[in-house]
Every structure is written in structure tokens, then in C-alpha cells.
Amino acid sequence: MNSGRYLKCNGVVIYCRVSSQKQVREGNGLDSQEAKCRTWCRSRNLDVLKIFREEGISGGKKDRPALMDMFSFLEEVSKKNTKCIVLVEDLNRWSRETVNHFILKQAITSLGHSLQSVNMSLDDTDESEFMETVAAGISQLERKKNAKRTKTCMQEHAKMGVWLMNPPTGYKRERINGRIHCVRKEPTASYIQEALEGFANFRFHTQKDVYNYLKMKEIIGYDGKPTKVSLHFVKNMLINERYTGCFAYDRWNIPYQKWAIEEIISRKTYDKIQERLNRKKSCIQVRKYNLNDEEFPLRRWVRCNVCGTPLTASKSTSKSGKKHSYYHCHNKECPMRGKGIRQGVIHEDFEKILNAITPNPKTISLIQALIKDKEQTESENWRNIKKLKEQEIKNKKEEKEKCFELLLKNDNPEVMKMCNEKIAKLEVEIKELTREIEDNNVNTQNLREIGSKVFDFISKPLAVWNIGNHKQRQGVLKLCFSEPISYDRIKKFGTPKLSSIFSIFNNFSGKNHDWRPRRDSNSCCRRERAMS
Ligand SMILES: [Zn+2]
Numbered sequence: 001m002n003s004g005r006y007l008k009c010n011g012v013v014i015y016c017r018v019s020s021q022k023q024v025r026e027g028n029g030l031d032s033q034e035a036k037c038r039t040w041c042r043s044r045n046l047d048v049l050k051i052f053r054e055e056g057i058s059g060g061k062k063d064r065p066a067l068m069d070m071f072s073f074l075e076e077v078s079k080k081n082t083k084c085i086v087l088v089e090d091l092n093r094w095s096r097e098t099v100n101h102f103i104l105k106q107a108i109t110s111l112g113h114s115l116q117s118v119n120m121s122l123d124d125t126d127e128s129e130f131m132e133t134v135a136a137g138i139s140q141l142e143r144k145k146n147a148k149r150t151k152t153c154m155q156e157h158a159k160m161g162v163w164l165m166n167p168p169t170g171y172k173r174e175r176i177n178g179r180i181h182c183v184r185k186e187p188t189a190s191y192i193q194e195a196l197e198g199f200a201n202f203r204f205h206t207q208k209d210v211y212n213y214l215k216m217k218e219i220i221g222y223d224g225k226p227t228k229v230s231l232h233f234v235k236n237m238l239i240n241e242r243y244t245g246c247f248a249y250d251r252w253n254i255p256y257q258k259w260a261i262e263e264i265i266s267r268k269t270y271d272k273i274q275e276r277l278n279r280k281k282s283c284i285q286v287r288k289y290n291l292n293d294e295e296f297p298l299r300r301w302v303r304c305n306v307c308g309t310p311l312t313a314s315k316s317t318s319k320s321g322k323k324h325s326y327y328h329c330h331n332k333e334c335p336m337r338g339k340g341i342r343q344g345v346i347h348e349d350f351e352k353i354l355n356a357i358t359p360n361p362k363t364i365s366l367i368q369a370l371i372k373d374k375e376q377t378e379s380e381n382w383r384n385i386k387k388l389k390e391q392e393i394k395n396k397k398e399e400k401e402k403c404f405e406l407l408l409k410n411d412n413p414e415v416m417k418m419c420n421e422k423i424a425k426l427e428v429e430i431k432e433l434t435r436e437i438e439d440n441n442v443n444t445q446n447l448r449e450i451g452s453k454v455f456d457f458i459s460k461p462l463a464v465w466n467i468g469n470h471k472q473r474q475g476v477l478k479l480c481f482s483e484p485i486s487y488d489r490i491k492k493f494g495t496p497k498l499s500s501i502f503s504i505f506n507n508f509s510g511k512n513h514d515w516r517p518r519r520d521s522n523s524c525c526r527r528e529r530a531m532s
Helices: 022-025 030-043 065-079 098-110 124-158 188-199 209-213 232-238 265-280 282-288 343-357 361-409 411-457 461-467 472-479 500-508 522-531
Strands: 011-018 048-055 085-089 114-117 171-176 179-182 246-249 252-258 302-304 312-317 322-326 485-488
Touching: 011 030, 011 065, 030 048, 048 065, 065 085, 065 098, 085 361, 098 114, 098 124, 114 322, 188 209, 188 232, 188 265, 209 232, 209 361, 322 343, 343 472, 343 485, 361 411, 361 500, 411 500, 461 472, 472 500
Parallel strands: 011 048, 011 085, 085 114, 302 485
Antiparallel strands: 171 179, 246 252, 312 322
């Protein structure tokens, strides 16, 4: 074997590459490429300087991580006047793109190194250059053919309802009876479901509300990496039909069909979302002009019992010139459109609801007593812990004093160093303990304040509603209900979905079976008085 040609070089850098993660996992390729390259070096008495392994990266790309590392390495060694051979098992490991092949090769030669392949000898002769060009061209052709094969395979699967592309956020791939399915990936799937259903049923009024909700959750993609939630993400999620498990894929002319994708939302929910999005423009107008109108605090918190659209509101002038305020449904297709409900009537009925969901004083004091009891036990525990911590601080301070004394008496550098280190450590520990005590005091104080405010509100939402300004009234709505309530002009308000805190109180007092306004409620009497 002719090894004279390689005498000028100082060693070999081996570059191996496989393009799919599957090949990496199964150990295909990389090891055998490396072994062949090592044999090549041994037979020519050449040292291997370094090996670069590229895992799961296509040869059509130029910016591959290991390749970049290799170039940094080559730059380093060329500064020391070291000449290397970059060795690949086959030229298709080097590049799958003809143009890139020569660009990358040029980059190596400009650094003073050279490229070699185990399967094909590369030298400066015209014949060799011609063969190299052909090999690079074949490599590119193979890549394109592979890509086409993969696409055809994906299309064939798609026709049978198998989704081989990346699953949407909230899913993972799973093989069931030999077939690939996209199944729910919890808890992300539940968060997405809640967000989508919340938008469909007006729990979230805007896309921003959905965004705020999802932003608080940890959303994990199919690949196990956290997904960044943005408004763009929310927008795409809302129009992603894949969450229903049934859709057409126009890009490949696949008609509407059921896919092997678990349903996260129903078709009905999806349609509601699209309807909301399509009506978005008019909604924005409504928001712009009216949402902060003091006169209609229930706007968009009450919905039409026929079509489910949140009611809007306006004033109209009667023939006598008197102004009247109405809530009404603005859905063009709804039979209730244009049939206004007097503002006063809805407001009065709403007060009855607030009255009905107010926990009775007995329940409140019972829960307050329970919480107080727990608080007392906890504060007792804390007192004991605090005592221990204070004692610990005292001990550490004494220890610190002793170190100071030792430091004054001693001039041995070893001992002095030890004392100084010990003092610094003790100071950190004392600070930490003091901070723990202070933090706990502040937290307990804050919790008590928040707790008393919450109780204050829960015991009288109706009072807050009656005397509050517009912002406070919106606060009442948000704190009491988890979504808008439907309203029927005869049957009045439907069963409201209470916020979690009110649900707890109402369950506690057994009110959940009898939430409806009682005839004898105060506001009712007031209305009757007013009418008489
Ligand atoms: Zn309607």
C-alpha cells in the first residue's frame, strides 16, 4: 500500500454521521463508520487525532454541530502548523448536497488540510476530480430520492389515517396494535382542552385570556421539551382542527376523515371556536365601545339561552323621548336577535343569584373557625420551630465570638485562615436563619390579611355589587362565576357555574342542591315593593 503520499500529514481527524435519531438509538452506522476509518489509518500508519460524530443530522445541511466543532478544531491545529487528513467512510457522509460538498472541502484545504474517503481515493488528478464530482452528485440524488420515498410513505400512511408528522402540542406517539397513534400527553393535553373549551364557552373572553391561562402552566411538546406559549401559539392552537381527531389534509388531497389521533375537543367545541373567531371583528368593536360601560356591568357575562352568544347591550329612545336600556343577543342567526330584555329586569334577577350563592353566616363562621383552629395549631408549631432557630442563632453567635478570641490570641497563619473561614461560614448561616424567621412572620401576616379580605367579600358579594364601581363589579363576576350564565326571559337565569371558592362554600352549606333564588329573598321583596 502506498503510504508515502500521507507522509506530510501529522494525523487524521475522523468524521462520522448518521441522519436519523433512529439510527443513533439502534447504534447503526456510527460505530461501523468509525471502525472502517480506524482500519484505514492503521494500514497507513497514521495516528487518529480526534473523532467527530454527527448524530441525527441530515447531510443536506451545512451547519451541523459536530462539523462546526471539527472546523474549530482544524483551525486550532492549523495555527500550530499541523496538517491533518479529514477522513470520512464515504463521501455521502460528508455531504448530501453537491454544492456543499465542494464548499466544505474548500474550507478544509484553505486551512491546509485535506479530505479523504475510505471508499474512494481522492487526489489531484483530473480523473479523481471527475469521480469525486460524480460521487457528490450521486449522493445528492440519493438524498432527494430518500426524501421522496419518505414523503410517499407518509402519504400512504396518511390515507389510512396515520399521522406521521410531528404531533400537535398535547400529544405523544404511541404504537397500538402495530399502528402509530397520537394519544393525549398529560397534563398538557388537559391544559389545552381546558383552554380550548374555555374559549368556546366564553370562560375566556379573548385570546389574551387563553394566553394568560396557558402561560401559568407547563406546556410540554411531543418531544418532551417545554413549549413557549405565545399569542401566536394560542392563535394556531385555536384553529388547529387536529385536536378533534377528524379533518381533511388538503396539502396531500386527503379528504375529511377520522385519524388515529385521540380527540381532545369535540367537533361542536371546535365549530364554536371558529364561529367566535370569525365574529372576532364585531366583538372587538363591541369591546372597544362598551365593555367599560358602567350602565351594563353584565355585558358579555350573561348569554343568550337560545344560541349561547354573550349578550350585548344598548340604549334606545322611545317615542316619548325617554331612554331605555336593554340587553340583547346580537347573533344574526338567532331568533332572539333584536328582542331586548330590560336592563333593570336582568339586574334584579342577577341580584337574586348573588343573594342565593352567598353562604349563610353559620357556614362562614364554621369555616372561619376551622381555619382559625388550623392557624392556631400551625402558629403553635411555628413558635416551637422559631424557638429552636433562635437558640441555633444564639449558639452560632457564641461560636463566632470564640473564633474572634482565638484569632486575636493566635498568629499562626494556618489557624488564622481556618478561623476566618469559620467566621464567614457562621455569618452566612446566621443570616439565613434570621431571614427564615422574618419571612415566616411576613408570610403569616400577608396570609391573614388576604384571608380576611376574602371572607369579607364572600360574606356579602351582593353588597359589594350594589355599592361597588364598574371595576369592582367586574371583580365580583370573576370571583363568583367561572363562566357566563345563560338567561331566559321566562325561566330567568340558568344554573350558574360557580368559581371554585364559591363552590366550596356552597357545597359546605349544602346549597348546591338549592341554589335558585328564594322567593323571600331581600331583592325580591324590594322589587315587589317597588311594583306596588
Ligand atoms: Zn341568541
